[in-house]
Amino acid sequence: MTLIGDVARWFADPAHWQGSHGIPVRVLEHIELSGLAVAVAILIAAPIALYFGHVGRGGFIAINVANIGRALPSLALLAFALPISFALGLGLGFWPTLFALIPLAIPPILTNMFVAIREVDRDVVDAARGMGFKESQILRSVEIPLGLPLMLDGMRTASVNVVATATLGAIVAGGALGRFIVDGLALQEYDQLVAGALLVALLAIVTEVAFAALTRASAPPGMSVSR
Amino acid sequence: MTPGEPLIRWEWVAGHTDELTMRIGEHLELTAIAVLVGLVIAFALAFLAVRLPPLYPPITWTAGILYTIPSLALFALLVPYTGLSLLTAEIGLVSYTLLILIRNIVGGIRSVPSEVRDAALGMGYTPRQILLRIELPLALGVIFAGIRVATITTIGLVTVTALIGQGGLGYLILIGIQQFFSTPLILGASLSVGLAIVVDGVLVLLQRALTPWSRVA
Numbered sequence: 001m002t003l004i005g006d007v008a009r010w011f012a013d014p015a016h017w018q019g020s021h022g023i024p025v026r027v028l029e030h031i032e033l034s035g036l037a038v039a040v041a042i043l044i045a046a047p048i049a050l051y052f053g054h055v056g057r058g059g060f061i062a063i064n065v066a067n068i069g070r071a072l073p074s075l076a077l078l079a080f081a082l083p084i085s086f087a088l089g090l091g092l093g094f095w096p097t098l099f100a101l102i103p104l105a106i107p108p109i110l111t112n113m114f115v116a117i118r119e120v121d122r123d124v125v126d127a128a129r130g131m132g133f134k135e136s137q138i139l140r141s142v143e144i145p146l147g148l149p150l151m152l153d154g155m156r157t158a159s160v161n162v163v164a165t166a167t168l169g170a171i172v173a174g175g176a177l178g179r180f181i182v183d184g185l186a187l188q189e190y191d192q193l194v195a196g197a198l199l200v201a202l203l204a205i206v207t208e209v210a211f212a213a214l215t216r217a218s219a220p221p222g223m224s225v226s227r
Numbered sequence: 228m229t230p231g232e233p234l235i236r237w238e239w240v241a242g243h244t245d246e247l248t249m250r251i252g253e254h255l256e257l258t259a260i261a262v263l264v265g266l267v268i269a270f271a272l273a274f275l276a277v278r279l280p281p282l283y284p285p286i287t288w289t290a291g292i293l294y295t296i297p298s299l300a301l302f303a304l305l306v307p308y309t310g311l312s313l314l315t316a317e318i319g320l321v322s323y324t325l326l327i328l329i330r331n332i333v334g335g336i337r338s339v340p341s342e343v344r345d346a347a348l349g350m351g352y353t354p355r356q357i358l359l360r361i362e363l364p365l366a367l368g369v370i371f372a373g374i375r376v377a378t379i380t381t382i383g384l385v386t387v388t389a390l391i392g393q394g395g396l397g398y399l400i401l402i403g404i405q406q407f408f409s410t411p412l413i414l415g416a417s418l419s420v421g422l423a424i425v426v427d428g429v430l431v432l433l434q435r436a437l438t439p440w441s442r443v444a
Contacts, residue, residue: 003307073383073423076416079400083234083409164297171390171404181303185390190307197303201296208295 006191007198016195021179023199030176030203033094033169034162037101038109041158044102045110053117053147054139062114069107074165077104082172097169097176104165105158112154116147148218156211163204177203236410247399247414254395254422257385260317262378265324272325273332274358283333290326298323298384302391311392320384324377331373335366368441371434375427382423386415396422 010016017023052058081099085091120143128142144151170178180196183189240247272290276283293301301319309315339362347361363370386397394401396419403412435441 073386073416073419075386075389075397075400076383076419079403079412079416082404082412160295164300167297167299168387171401178299181299182390184303185306193303194307197300200300201304204295204297204300205292 003190003194007194010191010195026175026177026179027199027203030163030166030200033097033101033166033174033176034159034207037098037162037166038105038155038159040098040102041105041109042155045106045113049110049113050117050139050144053114054135054143056118058114059118062111065107066111069104069111072103074100074104074161074168077101077165078168078172092173093169094174096172097166097174100168101162101165105162108154108157108161109151110154112157113147113151116150116154117143119150120146145220148220149215152211152215152218156208156215159207159211160204163207164200167200232409234409235413239410240414247418250396250399250415251418251422252395253393254382254385254397254419255426257313257316257320257388257393257395258378258381258426261320261381261385262324262374264317265321265328265377265381266374268321269325269328269332273329273336276329276333277336277358287326287329290329293322294326298387299390302388306391313393315391316385316388316393320381320388323384324381327373327377327380328370331369332366335369335373336362338369339365364438367438368434371430371438375430378430379423379427382419382426386419395419 015022019025049062052061077100078096081096082092084099085096088095090096117139124146125138125142128138133141166176167178167181169176170182177196177200180192180199184191184193184196272286276286296304298319301322302315305315305318309318336358343361343365344357347357352361385393385395386400388394389397389401396415399411399415399418403409403415
């Protein structure tokens with residue numbers, strides 16, 4: 001298979017590992033963009049989810065947000081983000097991609113956080129209340145630790161999705177790993193195309209595996225995480 | 228997006244109704260093929276997994292890997308072999324439906340209470356009859372939930388196939404991005420979201436029609 005040889009040669013070429021268009025820079029751009037999008041999404045989703053989860057209201061919001069999130073296609077989000085970015089004078093590239101990724105990441109994070117808090121055994125919460133815990137202490141010391149595995153599960157879904165979608169940023173002249181794919185397609189350079197695809201796929205799988213490990217490690221002693 | 232350009236030029240929309248209808252049709256066609264082929268493969272693998280339970284983990288594991296690979300990457304990996312074709316788009320789209328469908332079909336069948344199965348067995352049903360007449364109808368609710376998620380996800384993913392020369396409404400989005408013209412951009416994106424909502428509604432109605440007993444509870 002000559003393509004496999006071509007791809008191997010592409011990876012072996014030192015020129016592809018150097019400078020602002022090199023693999024390390026593109027990987028870092030990809031991680032930076034994805035990490036920032038997930039972080040902003042957590043900052044937006046957490047207060048809402050923790051509040052409603054703790055007081056135990058707004059379940060319909062959680063379910064509807066999850067459904068709406070599923071109906072929002074990634075390319076459509078990018079399409080909506082582009083005029084917004086232009087209106088704000090931020091142009092092409094990084095910003096419209098970030099604006100597209102944040103709403104993509106919010107639904108799974110919000111829904112899982114809400115459910116994670118809600119699902120904590122009410123007897124445990126009542127026991128903590130009976131022991132004189134304040135509401136904020138209950139949230140911080142009981143509900144969040146017990147709900148952590150489920151919360152991380154939502155962040156995992158969001159992160160894998162964001163890593164996958166950050167690839168599309170290259171369509172609006174962004175950097176990151178999508179560059180190799182979009183350029184490879186445009187120039188019909190299949191070695192670059194396949195190499196870029198492999199890198200993105202690898203990054204997505206690494207993200208998935210890392211979060212799975214984190215989820216298992218986050219479970220408080222005595223609690224088993226099934227997955 | 229040049230300054231002063233309105234987000235949507237309605238006269239462009241009025242002049243392109245034929246193209247819009249065509250793109251919507253294309254979008255639905257790409258989605259329908261993917262979900263139907265996905266269902267056939269998922270049912271085959273799910274039945275296999277129900278018959279031979281040790282096969283279930285490797286099947287979901289493989290489907291899980293396919294699901295994790297970003298769509299654009301999967302399309303890109305296929306292009307050198309199958310070109311910028313409908314086949315490339317469909318292989319990718321079908322791959323993404325498998326995990327959700329297999330999980331829900333197997334989960335639905337397994338959720339049938341064992342007493343029900345035993346009763347059927349006692350009444351002389353063969354394993355095949357139990358599967359087709361007892362387990363599948365009872366699992367239909369869960370299976371339909373999977374079909375809804377798979378279909379909505381596919382409608383979204385179809386837009387990405389514009390990059391490999393397919394795309395339905397995604398084509399409008401791509402044209403909008405390339406020409407800095409917000410009208411097709413916004414229109415393509417809105418219509419694909421609208422399409423997902425409408426199709427989901429149709430599936431809910433279809434499910435109600437197919438499982439009349441679920442309303443009597």
